[in-house]
Amino acid sequence: MNGEIFRKKNAARLAVLVDPDKCTGAHTRTLLEISLSCRVDYFFVGGSLITGNTFDDTVTQLKQQKEAPVILFPGSHYQLSAQADALLMLSLVSGRNAEYLIGQHVTAAPRIRQMKLPVIPTGYILIDGGNTPATAYITQTLPIPRDKPDIAAATALAAEMLGMQVIYLEAGSGARATVSAEMIQAVKEQVQLPVIVGGGIRTPEDAERISAAGADVIVVGNVLEKNPETLLEISLAVHQSN
Numbered sequence: 001m002n003g004e005i006f007r008k009k010n011a012a013r014l015a016v017l018v019d020p021d022k023c024t025g026a027h028t029r030t031l032l033e034i035s036l037s038c039r040v041d042y043f044f045v046g047g048s049l050i051t052g053n054t055f056d057d058t059v060t061q062l063k064q065q066k067e068a069p070v071i072l073f074p075g076s077h078y079q080l081s082a083q084a085d086a087l088l089m090l091s092l093v094s095g096r097n098a099e100y101l102i103g104q105h106v107t108a109a110p111r112i113r114q115m116k117l118p119v120i121p122t123g124y125i126l127i128d129g130g131n132t133p134a135t136a137y138i139t140q141t142l143p144i145p146r147d148k149p150d151i152a153a154a155t156a157l158a159a160e161m162l163g164m165q166v167i168y169l170e171a172g173s174g175a176r177a178t179v180s181a182e183m184i185q186a187v188k189e190q191v192q193l194p195v196i197v198g199g200g201i202r203t204p205e206d207a208e209r210i211s212a213a214g215a216d217v218i219v220v221g222n223v224l225e226k227n228p229e230t231l232l233e234i235s236l237a238v239h240q241s242n
């Protein structure tokens with residue numbers, strides 16, 4: 001498995017993010033039921049800060065469906081599970097905190113190898129979403145200003161040159177503003193890699209705008225914690241877009 005699994009074909013793709021601390025087993029069951037009536041292309045599991053001990057159980061529960069791969073989106077080296085199909089090996093290239101560029105990775109690498117988890121090297125780029133996201137606080141890094149698409153594009157290009165297989169533009173969970181269309185376009189013009197976009201995507205209109213700007217994968221998390229049935233209309237919007 002490599003970054004190519006995220007490249008859009010005809011329409012964009014949809015990833016549902018499940019934070020095991022925020023989603024109980026019952027909630028995840030509801031999400032799984034709803035996902036049977038629409039198309040979900042990937043389940044991501046992770047969060048900036050996870051304090052509970054349901055990580056493995058959540059992955060196992062999501063693995064009950066057989067359509068969409070369950071991919072780890074780890075906020076720290078603790079967030080590993082051998083049950084998952086793959087792991088986004090996130091390097092926070094928008095930041096200058098060595099711990100999140102390489103440090104956590106060194107701690108996790110031997111266990112990832114033992115678990116035989118396929119890894120997808122991911123250039124993770126945090127963009128200002130109009131509020132302070134947990135990711136910025138936990139990683140102690142500054143997001144890229146939202147009106148500086150050229151900085152995001154140069155960062156993505158450097159990540160591509162470093163061998164990353166996919167770019168992840170992140171406005172932060174619960175962002176007030178999603179990553180702008182202008183920024184997504186600037187990044188897509190600069191790199192050949194598939195681009196994942198997440199943070200603050202709440203409506204079908206958000207999803208359509210982001211897909212029209214060129215995103216390969218659209219990630220939704222927060223909105224489904226409150227209204228899981230929103231998944232149906234967001235899935236339609238993503239898969240009808242091109």
Ligand code: 1GP
Pocket residue numbers: 017170171172173174175197198199200201219220221222223
């Ligand atoms: C994944 O952090 C995002 O990239 C998810 O953001 O929770 O705001 O959908 P939301």
